[in-house]
Amino acid sequence: MPGNDSNQRCVTFESEQLQSLLDAVQGRGYEVFGPRVRDNTIVLDRLSSITELPIGAGTDQNNARFRLTSRQDQAFFSYTVGAQSWKRYLHEPTLRLWNAQRDDGGFKVDANQSLPPKQAFVGVRPCELNAILALDRVLLHGVAADSAYRSRREKTLIVAVDCGVAGGTCFCTSMGTGPRASSGYDLALTEIIEGDRHYFVARAETELGAEILEGIPHSVPTEAERTAAENVVASAAAHMGRTVDAANIRDLLVRNPSHSRWDQVATRCMTCGNCTMVCPTCFCTTTTDVTDLAGEHAEHCRLWDSCFTLDYSYIHGGAVRSSAKSRFRQWLTHKFGIWFDQFGQSGCVGCGRCITWCPAGIDVTEELAALREGNPPGNCPPIRKETPRGNA
Amino acid sequence: MAIAAEKSQPPLHGESLAPALYRVHSIRRETHDSFTLDVRPQNALNTPAFAPGQFNMVYAYGCGEVPISISGDPADHRRFVHTIRAVGAATTALCGLKKNGTLGVRGPFGSHWPVDESAGSDVVVVAGGIGLAPLRPALYRLLAERQRYGRIVLLYGVRTPGDILFPRELKQWRAQFDLEVHVTVDRATSDWQGRVGVVTTLIRKATFDPNNTVAMVCGPEVMMRFTLLELLSRGVPADGVFLSMERNMKCGVGLCGHCQYGPTFICKDGPVYPYTRIASTFATREI
Known part of the structure; x- marks a missing residue:
């Protein structure tokens, strides 16, 4: 797809310059997060050096x-996604929304x-990039915007990395979300290893991304380098671990309750909710209220919730969805069907996490x-077509 | 890529989710477990305007927020009136508030009864138990402009005579010549001289022109299921039936996901739906 990038700033840089890129991002005041190896898995955490990346890990x-x-x-980037997604840095797992203080016989908020x-997120996979765009749609463009999400999202720089390797549970090609990052990033990198040479072909979608690329030693990509980048992505696309026939999938689900x-x-689902916790687009939250022992101070907190719990659908008299x-x-x-009714797209990005992390091995595909x-x-x-109503 | 900062809304955490403070002006016991609160804004003269059928998220200090429909007169902008049944921690705390007690209110949210759209039609209001609360604002509006409507019928079913909400108003409305009011109970007490039986039996007896009727229904889901069947069998067109649905709700503004009902969110697409909008979902259990 070389034509697609004609308007983008596109450069090649050698692998050791990845540190310069990291420095350039940090130098602009960004706290950098990226993938690291810990506890025998891939986690997301603060990143200060490229040596902390999962080098040589598959x-x-x-x-x-x-x-x-x-x-x-x-x-650096030949692993496929771990349990954690970037959701945790945008739509926090726990958040105090507001607190209340006893005051004059009443309280104030x-x-x-x-x-x-x-x-800055470094190493955002195309599926995850699409998950962030899906969350944007849900949390920013409904009848009300989530202000906590918005304040984080506004300050987020995204360095995407195309996939050169597909995981055993990946199916982004079926969902149209990868393995190449198509838009929504500041920078997108394709990592290429050819014999002794290890380099990146990078493209910028924003001014900021272009500015960062400008500041690190680079060259103009040759035709061969561009082709190599395309081949990397094509190889991932050819090795998807799973596939989904997504044609009319919304109708299929709506028709078959x-x-x-x-x-x-x-009979297999344990309703543990793992799939919803690892899903990069599951956005549901619950609230909890706590007070100090004296009852002088109260907090109203929000935390991730799962539609697999009984509490989730509890109304007076019992849970609406009592069966597994x-x-x-x-x-x-919801994920594959009525998300279309609500948000005009699928809620699944094909990352495969729900398959990998289901303790019962349930495979959505x-x-x-x-x-x-x-x-x-x-x-x-x-x-x-859902048209938001006013509140009056 | 970051998203563009929105200047009109400063990025404060949860700004839209913090409640406004209200004070209890009066509290009246309706039944053994239900109370009607008249609450007024602490820092404003008027409440936001609301339409019949809408709800507020009401916060009890330290206990939490719950969705409660507004049961007062929409023409009265000085207060919100909420009729609350004490069934959980937050509702029990709210019902235990005293005069001048403080509570939090966010709202109003959601869709409303088609009061204006019903002009020229007969209107049948069917309520079960606490379901009368969100219908009362519609009745106020209907009666305020009585001449715009054909027949108006209120059918109300409760468990026992002691569970009847708003008895004073019911008596007053029953005394009016331009309003038909029927009340039925599941279990009579010795002093009950009225009807015994489910509310659906009243539909057969009520006087209205099915072809030109709008029905507004609120009660437990099973009651609404049978009410719907009865209305349809009397010939009320499917698109003339409106139902108020209930699901768990945490935010009221479409962010928490809890109130999903088929492809809709009850907090913003409901709680009041034309039956035709939710027909396929309404027929499915555990949706």
Whole structure:
């Protein structure tokens, strides 16, 4: 796809210059986060040096399986995603929304006004980039914007890295979200190792990205380097561990709330909620209220929630979704189906985390294929354009 | 890539999610477990305007926020009236508030009953239990402009005579010649001379022109299910039936995900829906 980048600043730099890139980002006041190896897995954390990246690490992923492997080369980005996603730095797992203080027989409320620092994400995979764009849609463009998310998102610089390796549970090609970063980044890198040469082909989508590239030693990419970059991505695309037939998938799910497969999967699903915790687009939150012992000070906090808990659907009288079947159905139908009605796109980006981290080894691609089995296209309610109503 | 900063809304954490403070002006016991609170803004003269059927997120200090429908008159901008049943920690704390007690309010949120759109039609209001609370603002509006409507019928079912909300107003409305009011209870007490049975039985007896009727229904889901069947069998068109749905809710503004109901969010697309909008979801259990 060389034509796509014609308007972008595109350069080549050697692998040792990756540190210069990191320095350039840090020099602009960004706190840098990236992938690191810890506890035998890939985690996201603060990054100060490229030596902290998962150099030479690969991953072996399958249903309920994640193993780090050693590669023969010194690749920085040849692992596939770990359990954590960037969601935690934008849509925090726990957040105090406001607190209340006893006062004069009543109380007063103070909003939490701490401003987040500028943050840079290095090594954002194309699927994860699309997950961030999906969260933007949910948390910024509804009837109300999430101000905590917005204040972090406004200050986030994204350095995406195209995938050269596909994981055993990856299916981004099916969801149209990878393995090449198409937009939404400041910088996108393709890592290339050819014999003794280790280099990056980089493209900038923003002024800031272009400015950063300008500041590090680079050259204009040759035709051969561009082709090599394309080949890296093509190789990942050719080795997807999973596939999903995404055609009319929303209709398939909306039409089949009574499919027998839901009963079948419910015998395996433990409703632990792991899939929702590792999902980079699951956005649901609950709230909790605490007071100090004297009751003088109260806090109203928000934390990630999962539609797999009974509390999630609790209303007076009991949980609406009391069976495992109904909770799994809600999650899958929302993720792949009615997300289209709500937000005009799929809620799945094909990262495969839910397959890898399901302790029961439930594979959404397999479940979707089973739902499709013997299910010819039929009539189903059309997507209705949601128009936000005013609050009056 | 960062997103563009929005100048009109300074990036304060949770600014839109912090409640405004209200004071209890009066609190009235309705039944053994339900109370009606008249609350007024602590730092403003008027409340935001609301439409019948909308709700507020109401905060009890240290206990949490709960969605509570507004049960007062929409023409009265000095107060919010909430009729609350004490069933959990927050609602119990709210019902335990005294005069001048402080509480938090965010809202109003959600869709409303089609009061204006019903002009020229008969209106059948069907309520079950505490479901009368979100319908009362609609009744106030209907009665305030009585001449715009055809027949108005209120059908109300409760468990026992002691669970009847707003008895004074019900008596007053029943005394009016331009309003038909029927109340039924599941279990009568010895002093009850009225009807016994589920609210659906009242639909058969009520006088209205099914072809030109708008029905507004709020109550437990099972009650609404049977009410719908009865209304449809009397010939009320499907798009003339409006239902108020309930799900768990944490934010009220479409961010927390809890109130999803099929492809919709009850906090912003509901709570009041035309039946035709949710027909496929309404027929499915555990949605």
